[in-house]
Structure formats: structure tokens, C-alpha cells
Amino acid sequence: MENKTPKDYSHIKGWGIDADPKNDPTYPMKHRTDAEQEGYSWERPTQQDINIEVLHSIERPNVTAVFGTSEPPSGLSGMIRRYAFKHSENSYLHWLPLLMADRVNVVEGVIDDFAKGTVPNIFAEKGWKADWEHNRSGLIQKVGVLALVTTAAVLLLTRKKD
Amino acid sequence: MNYRGPQRVRIDEKPEPKILHPQDAIVRVTRSCICGSDLHLYNGNVPDTRVGMTFGHEFIGEVIEIGSEIQKLKVGDMVIVPFNIACGKCHFCKQGLFGNCHESNSQATAVGGIFGYSHTAGGYDGGQAEYVRVPYADVGPTVIPPGMDPDDAVLLTDVVPTGYQAAEMGGIQKGDTVVIFGAGPIGIMAARCSWLFGAGRVIVIDKVEYRLEFVRNYASCEAYNYEEMDDPVVFVKKTTDWMGADVVIDAVGAEATGNVMQTITGRKLLLQAGSATAAHWAVNSVKKGGIVSIVGIYGPTDNLFPLGNVVNKGLTIRANQASVKRLLPRLIDHVQNGILNPKALITHRVPLEDVADAYHIFSEKLDNCIKPVLIPPSAR
Numbered sequence: 001m002e003n004k005t006p007k008d009y010s011h012i013k014g015w016g017i018d019a020d021p022k023n024d025p026t027y028p029m030k031h032r033t034d035a036e037q038e039g040y041s042w043e044r045p046t047q048q049d050i051n052i053e054v055l056h057s058i059e060r061p062n063v064t065a066v067f068g069t070s071e072p073p074s075g076l077s078g079m080i081r082r083y084a085f086k087h088s089e090n091s092y093l094h095w096l097p098l099l100m101a102d103r104v105n106v107v108e109g110v111i112d113d114f115a116k117g118t119v120p121n122i123f124a125e126k127g128w129k130a131d132w133e134h135n136r137s138g139l140i141q142k143v144g145v146l147a148l149v150t151t152a153a154v155l156l157l158t159r160k161k162d
Numbered sequence: 163m164n165y166r167g168p169q170r171v172r173i174d175e176k177p178e179p180k181i182l183h184p185q186d187a188i189v190r191v192t193r194s195c196i197c198g199s200d201l202h203l204y205n206g207n208v209p210d211t212r213v214g215m216t217f218g219h220e221f222i223g224e225v226i227e228i229g230s231e232i233q234k235l236k237v238g239d240m241v242i243v244p245f246n247i248a249c250g251k252c253h254f255c256k257q258g259l260f261g262n263c264h265e266s267n268s269q270a271t272a273v274g275g276i277f278g279y280s281h282t283a284g285g286y287d288g289g290q291a292e293y294v295r296v297p298y299a300d301v302g303p304t305v306i307p308p309g310m311d312p313d314d315a316v317l318l319t320d321v322v323p324t325g326y327q328a329a330e331m332g333g334i335q336k337g338d339t340v341v342i343f344g345a346g347p348i349g350i351m352a353a354r355c356s357w358l359f360g361a362g363r364v365i366v367i368d369k370v371e372y373r374l375e376f377v378r379n380y381a382s383c384e385a386y387n388y389e390e391m392d393d394p395v396v397f398v399k400k401t402t403d404w405m406g407a408d409v410v411i412d413a414v415g416a417e418a419t420g421n422v423m424q425t426i427t428g429r430k431l432l433l434q435a436g437s438a439t440a441a442h443w444a445v446n447s448v449k450k451g452g453i454v455s456i457v458g459i460y461g462p463t464d465n466l467f468p469l470g471n472v473v474n475k476g477l478t479i480r481a482n483q484a485s486v487k488r489l490l491p492r493l494i495d496h497v498q499n500g501i502l503n504p505k506a507l508i509t510h511r512v513p514l515e516d517v518a519d520a521y522h523i524f525s526e527k528l529d530n531c532i533k534p535v536l537i538p539p540s541a542r
Contacts, residue, residue, distance in 0.1 A: 029330070029485065031256075032257065033257055042253060046231065067267075081210065089272060102206060126170055126518065126522065129519050
């Protein structure tokens, strides 16, 4: 069956008789232009050179005129992100792989640090110096719990089997 | 600033940004804030947050280089840079929806580009840095008026417009009772701005005592601790003659506490797009036929939310990222006329090099922190 949108509504009895231009809950956030009725087109800004890999949502036909160039996809996380972008924003197959890629990317970041000869100072990165200054008892508690858990794990792993 | 993983950030050297588009400018940052919504990134809750990215969508600075198509800005201008990246030409920008630009974010169609806010918001490095690439520099950036305090200016990039738009979207009528969940910087500003629309009563609900004390004084409003209530929704009903508030604003978003199930499923297990506790309370504590305004930020997947009550109560929900460019002229006037005093929210001025400590202090609400500002070496 063919679907057709009419251009002339005169044959639809009562078309528009209850239209109320003031019934617009988007006011004043949106300046209604009714441009939709002319079709969606605008003079696109100059396209930024696409000289890196830019993943784009399959809910749009193209890469936007400008785009960010921070951290293009790479490694295993990049492969997962490429898979995610085969699915629409409407799908868990888009978002859940992206979350997984983020976690994989954290491990890649640590490996990358070591590869560059840098040992990441996790405590500094987590801002524990601020804890020492403003939340000393909380920090001591946190370190205590960490030490206990580590000790328990070591004991468990090194326990001789009967 | 360089993101390394959940709750891990550090300072690193990166190449200075370059002009990549004729409408770009390069800005030398002089002030940059950490936003409550940066904590969603910091905690690893926003999908496609890549290791190595620089956060920061609230910044001001000096234009040091411009692209060939830039006509309004010139090198040396000190500018307020709205957090939205907007082309000014697309269907949505033409309607004033500068937070919904269709030419600035390839990765997701639900939101326009935002500086330093993951690849879900376009993959742009942000302003918690010494230099930033600013696309569409003739559209968003606004020259800081002579005499304006830079601490006021930096809060005009997000906090003031978002708080103001939260109140604006509430459709507040004279005499209305407005309830705001969240006493962070946005909730504080929403409370202050609610009076500008003629609210008759403004109530802020949070659990952090020092922030409640601050908002009570700053915004001349009522402020209550939900941990001292059996149920915040019953509290709101009771204090409004058992009707509910005319307008309720969710100024919390995904990091909300107060409901164990929401916290576990939304924040710990990431089974939903953040904890929807504040949105849940908002729907249930607004009166029938009332308006819920949401400016708290949630992730892009789903949330547990009482949709049935939205229908049965006949509610109107209005929500968006603030359209900073649309609001700036009005808000600059309010600051210059002394109606709004944004800089009073700033509690911590931190060298950019100490960004990890600043995130931790803000995230854990240490040292009575309300709003931290990072200051790069060249601006000290």
C-alpha cells in the first residue's frame, strides 16, 4: 500500500479549525520559524577536513561540518567503538559496547604509560593529596580497608592446599 | 587536564591546538571551572569518554588566533565561551536552540557539540587546559564587557544560563511555589533566578548541610535536608497544603543519592543512565497539571522514571541543555546591574596543575566546596 501525504488539505473536513498558534509549550526557548514546512535545508558551514577517523551516528547521513579531534579510535577499544557505531543511538548495542570500550581504554592507557616509561601515580591521579589535607580520617580509613582487603587476598591466594 | 579512567585525572603536556576550520579560533584560557556534570565523566558514567581527553566546558580566555572566515572576533579579545558549540545556521540554531546544533556533533544526534564532554558530545578537547580550539568562533563566544569581573564572566558560560533556563522552563507564574532538588551551583542559581520570574516561594532540597546554608543566604529561600525527612515527596505535599509544588526543578541529574535502588542500579552497576532519584521525586512532588523542569544531566540510555504518574497527573516536562547564546545578553545585563552575583559561588581557586585534587575536593564535597575554578599558569 502506498502512503501519500497530501499537499492540499481542503478535502479534509475541519482541517486546521482548532489550530492555536499560542499553544506552544516550547516558547520562549524555541523561536518557532515553521521552516519545517519548507523542508529541512540550510547553507552548511565549510566542511572541516576529515583527515582522521571520525565515527558518526547512523542516525545522520554525514559527518558534521566541524568535529572534535580528541583521541581518535585506536586499539581494541577502537574496534569495539567501531562496532558500536554500526548500531543506532536507539540500541543498547550502541551504548553498552561504548561503555565496555571505555573500560578497555583505561587498561590501554595504563599499558601506554608503561610503554612510554611512565609509571602512573594512581594516588595523585585520584586526588588523595586533597584527602590528606581535608579528609584525613577518611583517607586513613580508606587505606586501612585497602590494606585489609589486600592482606586477605594475599593470604587466600598463598594458602597451602590441604 | 588528561582523563585516565574513572576518578583518575592528571596534568599532561599535549600539542597546542591548531586552527582546523576557517571558523575556528584558538583561545588562551584564563579561567576554567569544574562543573557538576563533569563528575559524570569523571566517574566514568558517560559512554564514549576516551582516555586522554581533556574535559572542561566552562571557560573564558583571550583570543590568540583566528580562522580566515572569522569576522566578529579579533586577536586580543577576551571572551566568554558558551559550553555549546553551535553553527548558527542549522535548523535548530535558527530557532535559538543553540544546545541542539546539528552541525557540531557527529557522534550523537540527541545533543549538539559540547567542549570537553566525551565523544558522545562531539569529541572536542575542553577548557581545563592552557589553550583550546573554539569552533564557530563568530557564533558562540561573546566579548567580555569592560569592567566585568572574570570570575563573574566564567560562570556565564554555563552555571548562570543553566540555572536561569531551569527557572524559565518552569514557566513560573507570580506567586508560584517552586521546589528545586539539588543545592549545587545550578540549583543555587535556579533558586536565585526563580525569584526573577515572580516565584512566591522557593524551596531547595539537598542533603549537604553547608550547601543548604549557602543557598538559604544566597538565594533568600527555604532550604531543607532530605535526610531529616521521612520522605521528601510527603514533605513537599505537606508544606503545600497537600497539593504539591507548582513547579519542580531537577538540578541534580545522574549523581543523585537518596534512593538505594536508584543509586545501586544507576551509579554503581550502570544498569540505567545514572540515578534518577531527583527526577523521580520531581514528578511525584509537583502538583497535578504542574511543570517539571529538568536540567540535571543523565546518560543517553534509559532511566527508571514514573512515567505513569506523568500521564495521570497531566504534567508538562520541559528540559534541555541551556541555550547560552540566546540567554547571554539578558544575563550579562543582570550581572552588570547587580541583580545576579555569580562569583559568590566560587569557593576554590586552584592552580590548573592541581586539577586531580580539585576534582576530588569537588566530587567528595570536601572543604565546603561549592564551585572550583582552575587557573592556568599564564593567568596567575
